[in-house]
Amino acid sequence: MSYVTGVGLTPFGKLPGRTTLDLMSEAAAAALADAQLERADVDGLLCAYSTTFPHLMLSTTFVEHFGLSPTYAHSILVGGATGFAMAMLAHTLVESGVVHNVLVVAGENRLTAQSRDAAVQTLAQVGHAEYEVPLGATIPAYYALVASRYMHEHGTTEADLAELAVLMRRNAMSHPGAQFREPITVQDVLASKPIASPLKLLDCCPVSDGGVAFVVGREPTSGSRVRIRGAGQAHTHQYVTGAPSLTAFGAKASVERARESAGIALSDVRYAAIYDSFTITLTILLEEIGLAPRGQAGKRARSGYFDRDGRLPLNTHGGLLSYGHCGAGGAMAHLVETQQQMTGHAGARQVKDPSLALLHGDGGVLSSHCSLVMEAQ
Amino acid sequence: MTPASPVLDWTRGGAGIAFQSCSACGHHWYFRRDFCPRCGSGSPVDRQATGLGTVHAATLVTRAPSEELRAHAPYLIILVDADEGFRLMAHGARQLRIGERVRCRFVSFGGRLIPFFDPA
Numbered sequence: 001m002s003y004v005t006g007v008g009l010t011p012f013g014k015l016p017g018r019t020t021l022d023l024m025s026e027a028a029a030a031a032l033a034d035a036q037l038e039r040a041d042v043d044g045l046l047c048a049y050s051t052t053f054p055h056l057m058l059s060t061t062f063v064e065h066f067g068l069s070p071t072y073a074h075s076i077l078v079g080g081a082t083g084f085a086m087a088m089l090a091h092t093l094v095e096s097g098v099v100h101n102v103l104v105v106a107g108e109n110r111l112t113a114q115s116r117d118a119a120v121q122t123l124a125q126v127g128h129a130e131y132e133v134p135l136g137a138t139i140p141a142y143y144a145l146v147a148s149r150y151m152h153e154h155g156t157t158e159a160d161l162a163e164l165a166v167l168m169r170r171n172a173m174s175h176p177g178a179q180f181r182e183p184i185t186v187q188d189v190l191a192s193k194p195i196a197s198p199l200k201l202l203d204c205c206p207v208s209d210g211g212v213a214f215v216v217g218r219e220p221t222s223g224s225r226v227r228i229r230g231a232g233q234a235h236t237h238q239y240v241t242g243a244p245s246l247t248a249f250g251a252k253a254s255v256e257r258a259r260e261s262a263g264i265a266l267s268d269v270r271y272a273a274i275y276d277s278f279t280i281t282l283t284i285l286l287e288e289i290g291l292a293p294r295g296q297a298g299k300r301a302r303s304g305y306f307d308r309d310g311r312l313p314l315n316t317h318g319g320l321l322s323y324g325h326c327g328a329g330g331a332m333a334h335l336v337e338t339q340q341q342m343t344g345h346a347g348a349r350q351v352k353d354p355s356l357a358l359l360h361g362d363g364g365v366l367s368s369h370c371s372l373v374m375e376a377q
Numbered sequence: 378m379t380p381a382s383p384v385l386d387w388t389r390g391g392a393g394i395a396f397q398s399c400s401a402c403g404h405h406w407y408f409r410r411d412f413c414p415r416c417g418s419g420s421p422v423d424r425q426a427t428g429l430g431t432v433h434a435a436t437l438v439t440r441a442p443s444e445e446l447r448a449h450a451p452y453l454i455i456l457v458d459a460d461e462g463f464r465l466m467a468h469g470a471r472q473l474r475i476g477e478r479v480r481c482r483f484v485s486f487g488g489r490l491i492p493f494f495d496p497a
Contacts, residue, residue, distance in 0.1 A: 120442045130388045131408060132466050135491055136438060136446045141454050144436035145466075149456075152434075152475045196454075197437040241456060241466045242408065246434055 002094040004087075004226045004374070005101070005217040006035025007336040011177035012210035012324030016112045020053035021065050023107030023211030027329070028066055031213035036222045037101060039066070042215075044099035045073035046086040048106040048328030051122045052113040062105065072099050079126060079363025080275055081233075082106070083212070083331035084370040088231035090216035091372075100218050106328035107211030119207045126364050128239045140204055140278070142240045142365040144196035147280035149246035151198065154287070158198050160298025161279035162189035165202050165321055167301045168276060171308070172318025174348040179208050179324035189279075203279040208324030212332035214339070225377040226342045230264070232257025233370045240365040251288040254369035255360060262373035264356065266290050271341055271357040272312050273334035276319040285360055286314075313351040316341065331361040335372070342376035384423045387490050392483040394426040394492055396463050405462040428481030429497060430457040432473050433464060446487055455479075457494055467492040 008030025010023060018026075024047075032039065045068060047059040055061050059073040072093065078085050083106065090102035110119060123139045132142075150156065166186055172178035184202060192201040215221075216228065234250030234257070237243045259266065272291055276282035286297040291312060292305075300306060306314035317323045317337035320330045340346045341354035359372040385393025386409075398405045399413035399421055412419050434456040441450040455469040457479060468491055469479065479494035 117443055120440070124442055128408065128466075134388075134487060134489060135454055135466055135468060136441055136449065136452060136487065137454055137466065138438065138440065138442050140440065141436050141438050144438075145434040145454065145456055148436055148475065149434040194437070194439040194451075196440065199436075239408075241464055246456075 002091040002216050002218065002228045003220050003224065004214055004228065004335070004339045005221045005224050006031045006033070006037065006215040007339050008034060008213040009177065009333055009336045010211045012208040012326055012333070013179035014112055015109065015209035018109055018209060020050040020108050021062065023109060023209065024062055024105045024213070025066055027107055027211035027213035028103060028105045031103065031215050034222060035215040035217065037215060039068055041101050042068050042103045043071045044090065044093055044102035045070045046090055046102060046104045047075040048082045048086065049075060049077045050108040051327060052109050068103070078368040078370070080277060080331055081361045081363035081368040081370040082328040083335065084359055084361040084372050085233065087216065087228060087335060087372055088233065088370055091228040091231055094216055094218045102216045103213060104216060104332070105213040106332055108327040108329065109209045110326050111207045111209045116207070128241065132239060132241060138196065140199050141196040143278045143280055144199045145240055146246045146284070146366065147198050150280065150284055153247050154295040156283060156295050156298065158190060159186055161198070161203055161283060162186040163298040163301040164276065164279045164282045165189045167306055168315060168319040168321035171316050171349065172322030175317045175323060178318045178322055179206055180322045199278055199280065205277050205320035205325040208326045210324060210326035210329050212329035212336060214332065214335060224339065224343050226339050227375045227377055228372060229375045230258045230260070230262025230373040231371065232261060235368050238364055238367050243365065249284065249288060249366040250369040251285050251360060251362065251366070254371045255289045255358065258371035258373050264373060268356050269312065269358045271338060271351060271354040272314045273338045273357060273359040274314060275331055275334070275361040276315060276321050277325065279321070281362065281366070282319070284366065285362065289360060308349060308351055313354070316346060316349045316351060334359060338374055342374065384425045387483060387492055390490065392490055394428055394459070394465060394481060396424055396426055396459070396461060397421040398424055407463040407465050424461070426459050426461050430459040430479055430494070432469065432475050432477045432479055433458045435469065435473055435475060437471065449486060455494060465492070467494055469494040470496065
């Protein structure tokens with residue numbers, strides 16, 4: 001058993017003058033305060049990576065910078081799945097008795113530290129350096145290839161995809177830390193600048209600055225009685241060219257493992273925190289996991305099913321699409337929002353019954369998957 | 378993979394699509410390596426693809442990653458299921474659709490040769 005005893009989340013967006021270490025420190029300090037812990041109480045540290053500060057040893061750099069002396073520390077890197085993979089590892093370390101309190105932290109000044117081209121080029125490197133990148137491929141292009149095939153097989157329309165962007169924006173409007181809070185319509189999404197067909201600008205998450213942290217502990221140290229109840233992973237490929245399928249990924253197997261380790265049924269889930277780097281990502285994950293029938297995610301969103309007061313509230317902070325995406329911290333914001341919902345701290349975004357949540361993230365091009373089951377006690 | 382291999386490979390400057398196959402289990406694959414990713418056998422055979430295939434996925438890229446490539450945009454990136462039983466990424470004619478039969482030629486893009494597919 002492990003508890004998420006404290007969380008820290010900066011606003012996402014343009015945070016000029018803030019470095020990777022600044023953003024990590026700000027989030028870490030907030031998470032420790034929330035967990036009612038001191039630096040000396042942290043005996044485990046898990047870090048991710050920063051494309052703007054690609055240090056070989058980010059965890060020990062942070063140990064020195066922030067003033068920690070953990071008995072266990074390192075970074076892990078599985079792209080967008082990193083945040084939940086760190087939570088899974090923290091849970092495992094705490095459950096197995098290796099450490100008491102693991103600080104999990106990520107941050108990156110991805111937006112202001114570099115040009116847009118530099119960000120696009122860096123991220124495109126998750127593709128194959130010899131067989132894909134020389135073709136002028138980008139992350140949106142890799143996902144757009146998946147989208148074209150998925151939509152071809154399941155009848156999803158561009159308007160269906162747009163519904164999820166609209167929902168994420170509507171959610172973000174009531175979170176003061178979100179990068180984008182102006183309302184948008186399906187028509188706005190459809191009319192936004194083409195990026196890589198069928199994806200337009202508003203189908204894509206933004207590039208953001210931001211920092212996120214949480215503490216996973218063996219026992220509650222604060223008022224937060226939020227447990228990590230189970231976790232699972234699945235990894236099937238790296239490159240979209242080498243994916244076993246463009247319509248079936250590792251999400252289902254990952255969620256099944258998490259579900260089994262938690263001993264719950266999918267129908268028990270009351271809140272969903274699902275990775276949404278693009279509208280097609282969220283569509284595929286919802287449908288593959290089984291939170292919407294194939295081809296129906298957008299229609300379910302349109303019907304209000306995923307609304308704050310709907311059957312299954314989803315990414316109530318606005319997700320990557322509207323709260324923002326600062327790298328490994330992006331999905332960690334989903335976990336922070338889940339904890340805020342479970343502790344009754346979500347304010348205007350509070351849902352009625354967030355008692356059991358399913359979280360799922362993917363890295364690469366739906367390559368690396370990690371799922372968590374969280375529970376309010 | 379011998380240096381003297383006569384197989385043309387666009388990733389090494391040749392006007393051809395190379396793939397590999399396993400003499401032990403018969404598996405075909407695209408990304409070169411010195412063993413079979415399915416059964417682990419060593420000494421895979423380098424082979425030349427015919428350049429014929431079927432479009433599996435397609436996207437028209439409008440937002441190019443660099444100033445140099447912006448001159449080419451928009452360009453169609455496709456995944457093609459080669460007749461030999463492996464999948465590759467390439468460029469293609471704008472009107473190509475999923476399921477369409479295609480044939481490869483080679484064009485210059487970003488200062489190098491890349492595979493470009495037209496309707497077969």
